[in-house]
Amino acid sequence: MSDTMTALAARTEGASKIYGTGDTEVRALDDVTVGFNQGAFTAIMGPSGSGKSTLMHTMAGLDPLTKGNTFIGDVELSSLSEKELTLLRREKVGFIFQAFNLIPTLSALENITLPMDLAKGQADDAWVENVIQTVGLGDRKSHRPDELSGGQQQRVAVARALASKPQIIFADEPTGNLDSRTGGEILDFMRSAVRELGQTIVMVTHDAVAASYSDRVVFLADGKIVDEMLDPTADAVFDHIKSLGD
Amino acid sequence: MLKMTLRGILNNKIRFFLTSIAVVLGVTFVVSAFVVTDGLRSTFGDLSSDIYSARDLTVMPDGDKGGVFASEEYLDQIAAIDGVTNVSGQIFANQTIPVDANGDVPDVFGPPVAGINWTGNTELDRFVLLEGEAPASPTDFALDVNTFDEGAYTLGETYSVISEAGGIREFTLTGIFRFGLETDDSIGAKFVAFENETAQSFLGRDGGYDEIAIAVDDAANIDEVQAQVAGLLASTDDVLSGEETVEEFTEGFDSFLGPFRTILLTFAFVILFVSAFLINNTFTIVIGQRIRELGLLRAIGAGGGQVRRSVFTEALIVGLVSTLIGIGLGLLGARALIALLESQGADFPDGPLPLEPRTIVFALLVGVLVTLLSALLPARRAASISPMEALRENSSLDETRTGRRTLIGGLLALVGIGATALGLFGSFDGTAPRLIVLGVGAVVAFIAVAVLSPLAVSPVVRLIGAPIAALGGPAGKMAKSNATRSPQRTAGTAVALTIGLALVTTVTIIGASLKTTVSDALSSSVTADYIVFAGGALPAGVVQSVEALPEIGKVATFGGDRVTINGEEESLDTLDFATIDDLIDADLTEGAWETGGGNMVLYREKADELGLAVGDTVGVETLAGEMLDFSVSGLFDDNTFLGSFNVDTVDYERFARVADFTTLVASGADGTMPEDARAALDSVLEPFPQLTVQDQAEFLDETESQINQLLAIVNVFLGLAVLIALIGIVNTLTLSVFERTRELGLLRAVGMTRRQMRRMVRWESVIVSVFGAVLGVSLGVVFGWAISDAIPDDIVANATFPLTQLAVFILAAVVVGLLAAIMPARRAAKLNILDAISHS
């Protein structure tokens, strides 16, 4: 077991992503080599435009790299076909976006089991039920997204990411649209998923408080990893951002 | 920023295109219909004034062809009149049929195939020799170039020609000619020319002519000449001026063109009506999608009126641009339509296709007005939503509340059904007002369907969607919920298919009922073994030859002419009273087929109408003006095969202008094998390829195939309505895919494969189209049943429901759905996930 604790759920090797050519060329990622431990909660921070979203998208197989490699477990993504990438996302990756996470025609429960339904696989009902209870959606299962509050919608999104027991969950500013109390509940829940269920989560955030829920913070600037911090506190992260800004 | 702007323009382009396409289609069809009929009319008008340009006066003998012919001596007397420069006596004998080397004959059921006399008077006759020699001896004949080209003929060879009066005779083909001085003006008519005296004898004109064409010196007083010509003639003959001749000729054409135009315009109207729903639906969706943009406008200070105006301006531009494109395409469509009709055997003169101002005005009215009306409701809604509402996420146009929808739809349905019922069962002065009431009823009923159908979406889609959700896996399930997402959109998309299929189903049911009725009636009323139809009259001698066959038992021949009975023009038929009862079971319930002449047997309903009973006397006025009395000797109940008034063949010559027969029925002699009787009959009729022997089964087949042909034409046009429905589905799906970009991106991100995505769009499309089809076929069944019931029982007795065909319609809808989904599904599957997720 201790082995898996230190194994990498996902990593990149010399990952570069260049948009455009010539004058309009943007190096969104510039030779990034980073790994995310299994069962760890990692936060990615950095100024706007520093490449945080790009890093997540390329690692999740939504966007190909210009140079370098990314891995989910042992699987190198650039060798996969479009269809294999889709299946990989369905089985090994969970997503939580800032907003518009849910399919409006599906109920909360259907949204949660969506990846399993798409795989025509049998959802682990007990596990799903457990997840739903933990995020506190027990009485909202059959509601449509437009009948849920923003916080509840994000909880459904988190539950969906967890329900298929993916190897890694990518969350891009999952609390960016929420007030701090609701956001705090979501973050609490994500942290307990990591601590108690051994889930691996990588989360992009601009918020020092949100970052303090994580085990490790990776700082990006201009497409490069510039620093990282273990067992962060809100104040330490805040100070660090300020120092980087200087 | 630039990318966004460009993308915005591109997106708008697609929207613009999708909205326009509906208007363009509707206008195209209306313009085509007008242009084709106008074109035919003007070409024909030009043609007839061309044909009669040299002719100043025409002498028409009293009665139609086959009546009294102008005699030779008139010609000389007319030629002697001062001012007359040219006179030509012309013969025009229908059903003069040449038989080519393969034994084939021209189609005798289409335009006339006429025998003429070759006078060489090109100025008045307009027959121009192209090759060979004009017929000069009694064994010569010449053919018009079309007949020559279409059949197997060689100059100098001998061929049979059949005429009504002269029977069958051999002639040598000496020449080929054209009707028309510079171009072919025959418009499908076929001509067989003989030397003058030969024509008179062989075509039964007995030294006379069918009409006399006269050219008058420009300097002469034409009225005076006309009076002098009239003075030479019997008072019942007519002398027509040049204008009157053209008028009479064109009138004949109008009576043919009138129904044709009505049919075309009816179809154009159906198509436009269907398009209107498509336009409305597209606008509703497009404005719904722009609601945020409009809300933003309102938020930065635009008033509701400004928003409404901006929507209207867009509609106006869409309407105008599309109408102009539609007019252009309509001109092309007219050519295509003519080509289509010609491929079906019609023959039209070549000529310019005129775009009358009336057509343009109508097209604009239709295109722009329909578009503006379609934009009316969505524009009002767009203007009435508050800025905050519009800027909210997931905001959409409120759908009309169920209660109000039910009320409005219910009222419309009542009016529609009421008017339709009135049209079907009410009593009217003529057919036109009945059809108008029926038409209005149908239109209102269909609008009611459009208003009410959103209410049916949820339950019907649940039904259709169940197997799809079960079979189609997650994609099927999502497709089902997408289809119910906006009932108004689903119903609005499907309504075109609903209307198209409702009409197709109605026509199909009436057709099927008609077939059953005919086949039931035939098997119960015709006991004869064989039926022989001639396109016109049976050639001389045929009847006698058939009667002489030992293999043939009873024979009855049918003929008739127009007469006046009780002040009404009626058709008086003759048949053989002695044998008829053994060949046709007309269900004679009173009296008898009394032979010996002077007796009449009537259809009971007609007798009741006239208050006649067995033993009464009926007065008949012949076309020659003679009065004849007949005594009613019997009444029958089944008029499937017989007309209302029947007299014995022995009385034929007393009232008819020409006593020839059009139909012969016969049965085999006792003890003769059917094959032998048939073979004998066939061998007697062999020299006359235009005559066909049919046994009961063949006759039924032929009748059915005629009904089928009619149905096929109707279905081709209604197929166009279904095509529009298909385009409508493509429209909605494309817009929906566009609208759901983000959501589709999310689905792909969490693991939906491209294939599942395509499948999802495809299933949604199938659900929408099958929904439309189920509704349409159900309505069609109700309409078809009601109309079949309303048609008098002697035409359609009972409604028949061809279940297989109805099932085929539903299957066809599945195909329509699959076809419609091809492009939108591809679009959805091709979405770039990242672009889609960041799409707003």
Ligand SMILES: Nc1ncnc2c1ncn2[C@@H]1O[C@H](COP(=O)(O)OP(=O)(O)OP(=O)(O)O)[C@@H](O)[C@H]1O
């Ligand atoms: N599709 C694209 N085409 C061109 N440039 C792009 C594209 N996507 C991202 N970029 C550029 O790449 C850089 C990194 O973008 P990215 O979205 O990863 O930043 P981010 O760190 O997530 O910023 P934010 O905190 O604002 O979300 C930016 O300069 C951005 O403009």
Ligand SMILES: [Mg+2]
């Ligand atoms: Mg980002």
